[in-house]
Amino acid sequence: SVNISILIVAVVIFLLVLHHNFLGLSDFLKRELSDSNPVGLQPIDFIPAVPQRLADERNDKEISVVIAASDERLGGAIAAMNSIYFHTRSNVVFYIVTLNDTVDHLRLWLSKTALKNLQYRILDFDPRVLEGKVQVDPQKPDTLKPLTFARFYLPALVPHAEKAIYVDDDVIVQDDILELYNTPLKPGHAAAFSDDCDSTTNKVAVRGAGNQYNYIGFLDYKKETIRKLAMKANTCSFNPGVFVANLTEWKLQNITQQLEKWMALNVAEELYSRTLAGSITTPPLLIVFYKQHSTIDPMWNVRHLGSSAGKRYSPQFVKAAKLLHWNGHFKPWGRTASYAEVWEKWYVPDPTGKFSLIRRHSEAYEAK
Numbered sequence: 001s002v003n004i005s006i007l008i009v010a011v012v013i014f015l016l017v018l019h020h021n022f023l024g025l026s027d028f029l030k031r032e033l034s035d036s037n038p039v040g041l042q043p044i045d046f047i048p049a050v051p052q053r054l055a056d057e058r059n060d061k062e063i064s065v066v067i068a069a070s071d072e073r074l075g076g077a078i079a080a081m082n083s084i085y086f087h088t089r090s091n092v093v094f095y096i097v098t099l100n101d102t103v104d105h106l107r108l109w110l111s112k113t114a115l116k117n118l119q120y121r122i123l124d125f126d127p128r129v130l131e132g133k134v135q136v137d138p139q140k141p142d143t144l145k146p147l148t149f150a151r152f153y154l155p156a157l158v159p160h161a162e163k164a165i166y167v168d169d170d171v172i173v174q175d176d177i178l179e180l181y182n183t184p185l186k187p188g189h190a191a192a193f194s195d196d197c198d199s200t201t202n203k204v205a206v207r208g209a210g211n212q213y214n215y216i217g218f219l220d221y222k223k224e225t226i227r228k229l230a231m232k233a234n235t236c237s238f239n240p241g242v243f244v245a246n247l248t249e250w251k252l253q254n255i256t257q258q259l260e261k262w263m264a265l266n267v268a269e270e271l272y273s274r275t276l277a278g279s280i281t282t283p284p285l286l287i288v289f290y291k292q293h294s295t296i297d298p299m300w301n302v303r304h305l306g307s308s309a310g311k312r313y314s315p316q317f318v319k320a321a322k323l324l325h326w327n328g329h330f331k332p333w334g335r336t337a338s339y340a341e342v343w344e345k346w347y348v349p350d351p352t353g354k355f356s357l358i359r360r361h362s363e364a365y366e367a368k
Contacts, residue, residue, distance in 0.1 A: 063088075063181050064164040066095045066157055068125075068147035071102040075333050075347060075355040076169035078109060083173045083346040085118055090178045094120040095157055095164075097150040099127070105352060112351040123157055125150055133263035134280065135270075148281045151240065152259045155251050162248050167323075168241035170306065170331055172343050175322040183244045185294045190249035192294035194301035197236030213237055215290075218283045220273050225265065231290050238293065240285045241327055242301040258288045297322070306330045310338030318342060333357055 065084060069077035081094055098106055103122055110118060127146040136144050150157065151166045158164045165181055167173075183192050196213035216233035219226050250256070262284035266272055272283045302321035304310050306328025318324065318339050326332050332343035333355075347357070 060091060062161070063090050063092045063177060064095060064158045064161040065092055065177065066097065066151070066154060066164055066166045067169060068150045069096050069098045069102065069106055069169060070145065070147050071099070071105060073169050073331075073333075074102065074106060074109065075350065075357070076331065078115065078348050078350075079333075079343060079346040080167060080169055080171050080173070081118060081120075082115060082348055083171075084167075084177050085115070086346075087173055088176045088178055090176070090181075092119065092177060094118060095123055096120055097123045097125050097147060097157060099147070100124055105354060108352060109348070109350055113348045115348060129153070130263075133260055133267065135267045151243075151281075152256055152284075154245050155247050155256065158247065162246070164245050164247055166240075166243050166245065168325065168327070170326040171242065172324045172346055173322070174319075174324065175300075179322070180242075180244060180296065180300050183294070183296050183300075185244065185246050185249075188249065189292060189294045190246050190253055190255050191289060192244045192296045193238035193240060193289070194242065194296050194298050194303075195236050195238050215286055216273065218273050218279060218286055220271055223269060223271050225269055226271055229287065229290070231287070235290070237282070237286055238289070239301055239303055239325075239327070240282055241303070241325055242296070242323060244296060255288060259284045262287050299323070301325055303327045305332075305338050313338065 065081075067077050067080060077096065081096075084092060084094075096106065103124065106122060110116060110120065125147055130144075130146055130149060134144060134149070154164055154166065163181065165177065185192050214233065214237055215231055215235045218237060219231075219233075221227060221233050262271070266280075266283070272280060299320070299322045301323055302313075302318070303325035304327065305313070305324055306326035307330065310326075310328070324339070324342065326337055326343065328337075329335070330337035332340035333347070337343075344357070350356070
């Protein structure tokens with residue numbers, strides 16, 4: 001009986017050691033699988049981890065947020081995502097559209113900083129899709145920014161979603177993105193934008209914004225093709241830097257194909273106005289969504305902070321804004337921009353040191 005007892009004890013010890021080693025091997029394999037997760041030049045990579053602090057409180061429904069991230073403006077996209085993530089408990093997944101040569105830099109920036117818990121997919125945008133649709137100046141080939149057209153291809157970028165939000169990289173969100181996502185769209189409307197004529201932004205800043213608040217500022221009404229559309233020249237334009245899209249309607253109405261049609265026609269006929277030099281993204285959207293779009297709360301796109309008009313905003317108004325937009329020539333990470341100190345609060349330093357803040361502080365910041 002003694003021998004049997006000793007044998008039983010030996011077997012138990014053996015099983016315990018085996019179990020311990022198995023657990024160790026399991027953990028090792030998990031680490032290996034995690035470390036070898038293919039990122040970089042893959043069309044899509046996915047980080048599925050949900051931040052623990054919000055795991056029990058998050059809504060299971062995914063909120064898809066699409067943002068373009070070019071290498072020279074990567075710090076802007078990082079700050080925008082940081083501000084969105086901080087202000088929501090919703091299950092936000094970022095669809096970051098970029099080019100091959102930016103993927104590694106972007107992945108490192110996200111994985112080596114406080115943003116490592118973000119849920120995101122990196123999407124590689126192929127500029128060849130724009131061939132024949134965008135006029136490239138041979139003398140200035142660098143002026144073409146392919147990623148500005150990423151928003152035209154939303155259903156391809158987020159194929160499984162019924163709805164998505166698109167935001168430019170020069171924004172900061174100061175409220176829960178869920179509210180913007182829940183913007184009601186009228187039946188038959190594929191998108192909701194912030195109109196220029198009647199927006200809160202416009203009441204403060206329209207005089208400093210140039211001719212960006214009606215259709216004649218973007219389209220050449222001397223061209224017969226434009227006149228045949230019978231669109232009133234004084235129709236209020238909208239800003240496509242922030243919008244909510246109903247992707248089901250988008251696909252039903254072939255919005256992407258419509259946009260590509262007008263891009264190609266512009267190459268052949270030069271339909272865009274020369275009043276706003278370089279504005280080649282907005283005109284096709286204005287044509288396709290003429291009187292066929294819903295509106296978002298104007299406080300969800302308080303813009304012109306990147307122009308002299310932004311200086312007219314009071315600190316109280318800027319604080320109350322749900323989304324701040326530095327559209328215009330002056331970016332908060334580069335040259336002087338209004339309220340750049342608000343943007344800087346959400347900036348996450350680049351661990352590689354490639355992206356550095358070269359801007360001078362704005363007058364409002366220096367006076368503080």
